[in-house]
Amino acid sequence: QTVKTSTFNASQGTAKKSTPISQRLGSRNRQPIALISIHGDPDVDIGREEAGGQNVYVRQVGEALAKLGWQVDMFTRKIHANQPTIVQHSPYCRTIRLSAGPLEYIPRDELFEYLPEFVTAFQNFQAKEGTNYPLVHTNYWLSAWVGLQLKKHHNVQLVHTYHSLGKVKYQAVSHRPSIADTRLAIEQQILEQSNTVIATSPQEEEVLRYLVSQNGHISVIPCGTNLENFHVISKPEARLKLGLDPQKPIILYVGRFDPRKGIETLVRACHQYQTTTNASFKLIIAGGSDPNKTDGQERQRIEDLVNELGLTEQTCFPGQLSHDILPLYYAAADVCVVPSHYEPFGLVAIEAMACGTPVIASNVGGLKFTVIPEETGLLVPPQDINGFADAINRILTDDVWTQKLRKQASVRVSENFSWVGVAIRLSDLYRRILAESIMDERLLPLSRSITASEITTIPVTNPT
Template identity: 60%
Template sequence: MFFQNQKCIALISVHGDPAAEIGKEEAGGQNVYIRQVGEALSRQGWQVDMYTRRADPDQPKIVQHTPTCRTIWISAGPKMFIPRDELFEYLPTFVQGFLKFQRQSGYPYRVVHTNYWLSSWVGMQLKKVLPVSQVHTYHSLGAVKYQSIPTVPLIASTRLDVEKMCLETAEQIVATSPQEKEHMRSLVSTKGNIDIIPCGTDVHHFGSVSREAARHTLGIDSDEKVILYVGRFDPRKGIETLVQAVAQSQVRQHQRVRLIIGGGSRPGESDGRERERIEGIVAELGLSDITHFPGRLNPKTDLPTYYAAADVSVVPSHYEPFGLVAVEAMACRTPVIASNVGGLQFTVRSEATGLLVPPKDEAAFAAAIDRILMNPTWQRVLGLAARQHVEASEPLSRQAHHRKLDTVEKASWPTYISQKFY
């Protein structure tokens, strides 16, 4: 039994499993964000339960990450992977599973932090029966996403209605960038409470490997120019734009270039089919000899090394609410070339920590790659400034945990939630 002042919080992410292997289908930045927020809250004295949908019959009911932070899988629909756009019909079952587990465990949640629009619907239902406050992070907005895709899914109208209702009724909305907040206000609703808390990363982990050590580990010569992509195989990630840009790049006429496309995929699944498509484009453009597909990069053992070994990290997404890859790369002193969209406009300081270019613009990406790779002195200056930028704005830094909060924008999420709801 728990004391009355026990700090308990439920993090809800119906489709983004915080315990998932990053790089699998629909497993990326949101999963990392939730896991790191949960573990940070547990270090501040919270009991953290992270709820997600069971997508595999072999998954255990619970996995314990720390003594006070765990992932709980709730059965809702078939115990298999289901694309996020097809999950809405199973949400009532998810709500019932949550309530059943909560009654059995006895944890008196005072806050539910919902992630993505599916979870926001769950949170709004829970508020009808539990004395909880809802904090919500969108991760992406339908009103923005549907502008960048050719075919709008059938669930679109439902999503837009749910996102508007959540913004207007949740006790607090967390935007990860000023751009995301502006989109909420201009495209969703003028009502609701929004605070900006940027995503962070572990600056001790990312940035712990030197360029020389990284290249030695990966067998990359010191004179090679390394262009790195990290992320899922998904058409919206813009990998084709990057490949076409490398083909157009002038630097290949003067330097040895290596293109690394890192990300997991499964044959026969959507990510596997996209990887095959990208491999076909690489072959057609005559880039097979310089392009490497290392597969899934383990965040703990591989990513810091690959980021450090690269001369530039490219994020060519058609849309990114924040862009965690960009933050991780900059923490490793690697400049970033990114699409001038969404939160990337806030994460990357163009001409200072990297370059921002129009999305889907192969020529612009090629020119940006040439500018950085053909000027190694500037490349190093950008990389050092990138590291300093991440350190200066790092919202999970120890300093943020102990100082009095003057502005929410510089607060860590765990510190903010502790002060606001406890």
């Protein structure tokens, strides 16, 4: 096995000296848990087609849980022979890449057939390391299937986060992939059969109850953001550092190039804003893309639209931005627009608000939970070009009000959406589930009694 030691960047926290795995595994007072994220590698560059909020979530939650006392292993699928099998991020948190199917990128809709191999690889890994994960937290429906298989054969407690929901996704697409029915069935099974699923907003909980199942447990625990990285920076300072015009209003989009992200609505709204007010502005559309993949096609479509609407001069595409530089972009902007057709949570909105930037977002999903209209930004119906144009106009023309929005936005995030806070709530949940499972086992006839170490290995949740 190839092992890479920690290569932290500023977005992921403070760099730590890595500890040899033998020493790490020698530590018996930590409860091991597995986070499974088959297509969302927690160690890759984010902001691309297959890498976005899910990768950030798993990595940040994993790192924060390790700081709370757990031994965290994050499992994903290896897609290149030259990727290290194990990446140690900090003494008690690592990414483990398992081989399942060919060592190449495979679109997520085509991954299902390789999942049995993933289950076998996971079991082999456990056997080889002599570790048993009593709790597995799966992410996205593909990992949910793996979790359900593990639960069938082992005494595993299962927690799941959806990140995206087939029932919502397929409402908006004309062509349903052939895997759709399988996905929908698994999304229902995981709600009904796991210990609990995590809804990242009360709106997601409602959707799950309404569209997926009335049965099963749901715990509402939001996503978070790294407050050490995403914080208020003065606008002039940020613009100076980025070499941006100190005066011209800046409208910012950050995210993947995907038609469901609604970038087209934003571009058309900017065009309308310009036509009706004759105002000057800069539109920055940030996000990675690969010309050979679908995000590359979407970027080309958006660039064509920008040119067709005569916005070429005003618009720039800086490409994929790392979390090291993103805070400067958020802080430099007058407004960040999140025009998604649907968003279960929407990390970009809280990252921008944490930097003190008001957000105009579609009034869908988690965005209705994070953005407080008139207080931290504005909400507009999805795909409503006039609505977005009016909202942009309001925010760019009322300086006094926007100063208030800026302040309230950063306070909202620091008080409600830190990864540390998220991890504390997840940690409490895991502890409760594990404690209940031990009690259940004790109630079974012929069951063994609980050992003292079983109780003490459930870690405390105070951050250290």
